[in-house]
Amino acid sequence: MSNDAGALDDLLHEERRFPPPEGFAEGAVMSDPGVWAEAAEDREAYWASWAAELDWFQPWSRVLEWTPPHAQWFTGGTLNVSYNCLDRHVEAGRGDRPALIWEGEPGDTRTYSYAELLDEVSRFANALKGLGVERGDRVTIYLPMIPEATIAMLACTRIGAIHSVVFGGFSPDSLSDRNNDAEAKVLITADGGWRRGGVVALKANADIALEDSPTVESVVVVARGGALTEQTPVDMADGRDHWYHDLVAAADAECPPEKMDAEDTLFILYTSGTTGKPKGVVHTTGGYLTQVYATTKAVFDLRDDDVYWCTADVGWITGHSYIVYGPLANCAQVVMYEGAPDAPDRGRFWQLCEKYGVTIFYTAPTAIRAFMRWGESWPQSYDLSKLRVLGTVGEPINPEAWMWYHEVIGGERCPIVDTWWQTETGGAMITPLPALTTTKPGTATRPFPGIDVAILDNDGDPTHSGYLAITSPWPSMLRTIWGDDERYRRTYWSKWDGLYFPGDGAKLDADDYVWILGRVDDVLNVAGHRIGTAEVESALVDHPAVVESAVVGKSHEIKGESIASFVTLKEGIDATDDLMSELRDHVGHKIGAIAKPEVVVFTAELPKTRSGKIMRRLLRDIAEGRTVGDTTTLADPAVVKRLQELHEADEG
Ligand code: WT7
Numbered sequence: 216m217s218n219d220a221g222a223l224d225d226l227l228h229e230e231r232r233f234p235p236p237e238g239f240a241e242g243a244v245m246s247d248p249g250v251w252a253e254a255a256e257d258r259e260a261y262w263a264s265w266a267a268e269l270d271w272f273q274p275w276s277r278v279l280e281w282t283p284p285h286a287q288w289f290t291g292g293t294l295n296v297s298y299n300c301l302d303r304h305v306e307a308g309r310g311d312r313p314a315l316i317w318e319g320e321p322g323d324t325r326t327y328s329y330a331e332l333l334d335e336v337s338r339f340a341n342a343l344k345g346l347g348v349e350r351g352d353r354v355t356i357y358l359p360m361i362p363e364a365t366i367a368m369l370a371c372t373r374i375g376a377i378h379s380v381v382f383g384g385f386s387p388d389s390l391s392d393r394n395n396d397a398e399a400k401v402l403i404t405a406d407g408g409w410r411r412g413g414v415v416a417l418k419a420n421a422d423i424a425l426e427d428s429p430t431v432e433s434v435v436v437v438a439r440g441g442a443l444t445e446q447t448p449v450d451m452a453d454g455r456d457h458w459y460h461d462l463v464a465a466a467d468a469e470c471p472p473e474k475m476d477a478e479d480t481l482f483i484l485y486t487s488g489t490t491g492k493p494k495g496v497v498h499t500t501g502g503y504l505t506q507v508y509a510t511t512k513a514v515f516d517l518r519d520d521d522v523y524w525c526t527a528d529v530g531w532i533t534g535h536s537y538i539v540y541g542p543l544a545n546c547a548q549v550v551m552y553e554g555a556p557d558a559p560d561r562g563r564f565w566q567l568c569e570k571y572g573v574t575i576f577y578t579a580p581t582a583i584r585a586f587m588r589w590g591e592s593w594p595q596s597y598d599l600s601k602l603r604v605l606g607t608v609g610e611p612i613n614p615e616a617w618m619w620y621h622e623v624i625g626g627e628r629c630p631i632v633d634t635w636w637q638t639e640t641g642g643a644m645i646t647p648l649p650a651l652t653t654t655k656p657g658t659a660t661r662p663f664p665g666i667d668v669a670i671l672d673n674d675g676d677p678t679h680s681g682y683l684a685i686t687s688p689w690p691s692m693l694r695t696i697w698g699d700d701e702r703y704r705r706t707y708w709s710k711w712d713g714l715y716f717p718g719d720g721a722k723l724d725a726d727d728y729v730w731i732l733g734r735v736d737d738v739l740n741v742a743g744h745r746i747g748t749a750e751v752e753s754a755l756v757d758h759p760a761v762v763e764s765a766v767v768g769k770s771h772e773i774k775g776e777s778i779a780s781f782v783t784l785k786e787g788i789d790a791t792d793d794l795m796s797e798l799r800d801h802v803g804h805k806i807g808a809i810a811k812p813e814v815v816v817f818t819a820e821l822p823k824t825r826s827g828k829i830m831r832r833l834l835r836d837i838a839e840g841r842t843v844g845d846t847t848t849l850a851d852p853a854v855v856k857r858l859q860e861l862h863e864a865d866e867g
Contacts, residue, residue, distance in 0.1 A: 227724050229614060233621070234653045236628055243650035245513045250651070254664035261665045262288070262690050265509040266501065269294060269544065270303045272474045275501070279688065284708035284715075285695070286688035287478050288502030295472035296372035296481060296504055297340075300543035301333040302472065313548045316522075316571055317362050320409035320554025325362055329546070332366070335463065337470035339363075340370040342462035346401055346433040350375035350473060353483070355399040355431070356529075357381045357390055357421055359408020360553045363437045363459060364529045365539050367403045372481060375473040379483040379495070382530025383408060383415065385807040387423035389493075393485050394428035396495055397697060401433045403459075406447045407440030411558045414440035418449040435459050477501025483697045484532055486638040487747035488706060489737045495697030496532075496638050502690030504544060506642035510663060511541030514632050515575045515604050516649045522601070524550035525577040526564065531744070532638040533608055536691075537577060541642070556582060561589040565597035576624070577606035581742040583616045583624075584773045591623050599624060604649050606632045609743025610775045611731045617656035635659035635731055637717055638745070639707065641691030644668070645729050658728045665689070670723045675711040682735065683721040684714045737831065739766075742774040746810050748831070751778060754805035755812075758798055760788045765821050765829045769814065769838040779838040780812040781821055781858070790817035814838065816862050822846070822854045837862050 240246040247253075254261035259278040266275070266289055275292030304312070310330030317325045327335065348354060354376050358364040364380070371378040379397045381390050394402065404421045407414040418436055425431060437459040440447040451458075475481075481500045485493040511517055523542055527533035542549045550571050556564050564586075568576065586594070605625050607617075612633055621631055630649035636642060644666050645659040652660050662668045667687040672678045685692075692715070696703040710716040720732035734740060737748040748766040755764035763783040771777035782798065784790060795815045803811045822833045825848070836843040837858050846852045 227722060227730060229655050229657060231614075231618075231656055232653050233630070233655070235630055235650050239630065240650040242518065244516050244518070245648045246650045248651055250648075250664045251661070258665050258667075258687060262505060266292075266505040266690075269299050269504060269508060275477060281688050283713040284704055286502075286692060288499075288688075288690045289477040289505070292477040292501050293474040294477065294501055294504070295475055296500060296540065296544075297336055297369045298373075298472040299504060299508075300369060300540065301329060301336060304329045304546040305333055309546055312546065314543060315362055315365060315549055315551060317551045318553065318567060319361070320412075320552075320558055327362060332369075334468050335366050336369040336373060337468050338463045338466040339366055339459075340373040340470040341466040342435070343370055343376065343401065344374055344470075345462070345466065346435075346457070348374065348376050348401055351377065351480075352401075353377045353379055353397040353399045355379050355381055355390070355394050355397065355402045357383060357385075357402060357404045357417060358437065358529070359383050359405055359410075359415070359417065359439060360528060360551060361405065361408060361437065361439050362551070363403075363405070363439075365543075365551070368482075368529070368535070368539055369543075373470055373472050375475050375479065377480045377482055379485065380530055380535065381485070382528060382807070383417055384530070384809055386804055387420045388805050389807055390421065390424035391427040392493070393495075394424065394431055396485075397483055398430045399428070400430060401435065402428070402431050403435045403437070405437040405439040406442035406449045409440070409554050411555045414447050416440070416447060418442075422450060433457065435462060475500050478694070480694075482535065484535065484638055486532075487738060487745045487750055489747060489749060491747070491749045491753040493747075493750070494699070494702065494706070496693045497695050497697050498641050498691065499694050502692070503641050504540060506689065506691035507536040507541035508544040510643040510646070511537060511547070512545050513648060514634060514643050514646050514663070515577070515606060517542075517545055517547055517575065521547065521574045521603075522550060522572050523547045523575045523577075524552075524568070524571070524573045525606075526552065526556075526582065527577075527579070527608075532641070533577075536642055556585070557589075560593075562593040562596055565594045565599060568599055568602065569597040572601045574601050575604045575606070576602055577608065579609035579743040580607055580612040580616055581609065581774055583607065583612070583620050584775075586624075587616060587619045588773065594623055599626065602626070602629050604632065605629045606634060608634045608636070608643075610740045611733060612657060614656035621656075630654065633657075633659045635729070639693040639717070640685070640689070641693065644685065644689070645731075655728065658724070658730045660728045662729075668729065669714075670721050670729070671711065671714070675714065680722045681720070682710070683717050683719045683729070683731065684711065685717065686714050739768040739776050739778060741768075741771075741776050741778060741809060744809050746778070746806075750806060751780065751802055751810055751812065754802045754810070755780060755782060755798060757805060758801045760784050760794060761798070763821060765831060765834055766812065767831050767834045767838050769835075771813070777813040778810065779814040779816070779834070781816045781818050781834055783818060783821060814862075816858070818858055818861055820851065820854050822858065823850050824848050825850045834858075
């Protein structure tokens with residue numbers, strides 16, 4: 216999305232209103248419009264009532280201890296996440312209910328009932344123990360979208376190990392950085408996973424990362440991509456590398472769940488920030504599970520007969536909270552799909568919806584825009600009549616895409632929940648409740664009950680257009696940045712006193728609905744993925760031909776934003792097309808394919824202030840082909856003109 220204030224003003228004039236469909240409130244999880252007021256009256260009691268729906272070994276003694284910027288929720292309480300996601304449902308007689316309904320890209324399928332999932336998780340938890348993994352140890356998970364990803368996460372939580380899931384699209388360098396920052400003891404990976412008809416190798420990447428991951432003692436490898444039939448041969452290092460299937464077959468099926476403190480770390484998930492080094496966002500146990508449990512149930516109106524599908528990857532927070540922990544804690548029937556939405560054809564998602572009778576579908580605006588581009592005939596070839604709630608997350612959804620989702624996918628009968636949240640918030644924060652909220656295309660509407668937000672200016676005063684702030688602690692908030700509490704304070708809590716700054720700009724309309732404008736820092740949102748401009752810049756200058764680089768976002772029809780880079784080469788090096796693609800590959804190699812710049816402009820100089828600061832605002836104007844703003848503070852105003860010409864030549 217563009218952060219263009221003018222465009223947003225147009226959005227605020229959106230006249231369309233979509234009240235909850237007739238009859239929807241009947242039997243709905245949340246049907247009392249008094250819930251916001253009730254929660255505001257006693258926020259702690261409200262969250263405690265959700266926490267009480269989980270199973271605790273030991274009840275908490277205090278709901279919240281708040282010493283800004285550090286919150287502790289449900290202190291004194293003990294629980295286990297895998298117990299809450301599995302054992303308690305089996306003990307309630309629901310062991311035969313499908314927990315995970317998985318389909319591979321080639322069309323192979325596997326379904327685990329709750330009892331089967333418990334059995335597999337327990338075995339793998341014992342296997343991890345056998346590799347010496349203890350409470351508090353870190354385990355990196357680098358897997359495709361296969362059941363073992365869910366199983367590995369739950370197995371870690373069962374024994375109190377801290378997982379750090381690394382998206383399978385990340386490069387070896389990104390993987391070793393994360394292994395080293397977390398000091399991971401074990402890495403869980405696969406030979407490869409299926410994507411658009413081919414196998415994306417993972418173990419081969421992991422092997423490169425392992426050359427520079429000294430803390431990793433053992434590697435577990437899932438055979439997914441055909442390693443066993445020599446389709447994707449892998450090297451197994453003696454003593455270090457183990458096949459998942461061997462470990463599980465040899466493991467005991469009884470593994471008592473560890474009693475974890477509510478504030479024990481559950482997982483670390485790395486996300487991009489404004490420096491070149493990703494941040495290890497730390498989530499803890501009791502508060503996190505409470506909020507993802509509550510929001511899965513309330514935001515999607517999750518009922519017993521629902522079939523729930525979230526299309527995210529477990530490598531991102533959406534996968535953690537809304538494929539694994541929230542749905543399983545609710546005993547949901549969860550669909551999981553390995554591959555691409557256009558493999559073998561562009562009807563794949565709708566074919567899966569029809570086949571499994573999906574009733575709740577949660578995806579991203581970038582995917583919706585791709586579906587729009589592919590045309591209505593794909594979804595129209597399938598029976599989507601079981602769908603009843605649609606969700607979106609990842610970036611502001613443009614009203615056109617919202618309307619298409621509503622009409623073509625939802626058949627004009629499904630409420631759309633546009634959920635605003637972040638890796639750091641752990642769970643949904645600003646979102647409609649489907650039986651209660653009148654939605655408008657393009658806004659995430661109002662905060663979830665028990666969540667307090669405000670739109671503030673730089674000084675912390677309320678305004679209608681400014682920065683989004685979260686003004687009270689919430690259960691699933693990040694607790695710190697792994698190994699860097701100072702960065703935690705600086706990044707999120709230094710803008711205003713005691714208030715959380717998410718990094719987004721926002722506006723409030725006359726109904727007090729929040730309209731998110733996008734990031735206000737040097738963080739890009741490319742196809743719903745967070746990428747720091749500084750990360751891409753350091754990957755570019757890492758190339759021997761490059762002296763300096765500046766990276767900005769540029770609006771993109773499908774991805775929302777794409778990456779534009781301006782690069783200064785070393786003296787005597789020619790700016791060729793070959794070098795351009797070499798640089799793009801270099802970034803892909805350093806970070807991952809998602810970070811490859813779409814545009815590379817070679818330039819002899821970058822627009823800088825007299826003090827030497829690169830003026831990204833001007834580069835954004837150039838990348839967008841807009842009239843360039845004030846250049847009077849530039850050391851050399853002529854630079855802009857030359858860059859515009861270069862950029863135009865590049866576009867043409
Ligand atoms: C950033 C967080 C939450 C999981 C996916 C992304 C943007 C997210 C929305 C939405 C407008 C949104 C924000 C936020 N964002 N959802 N519904 N409307 N913007 O997680 O990588 O941590 O990115 O995504 O800019 O700060 P993430």
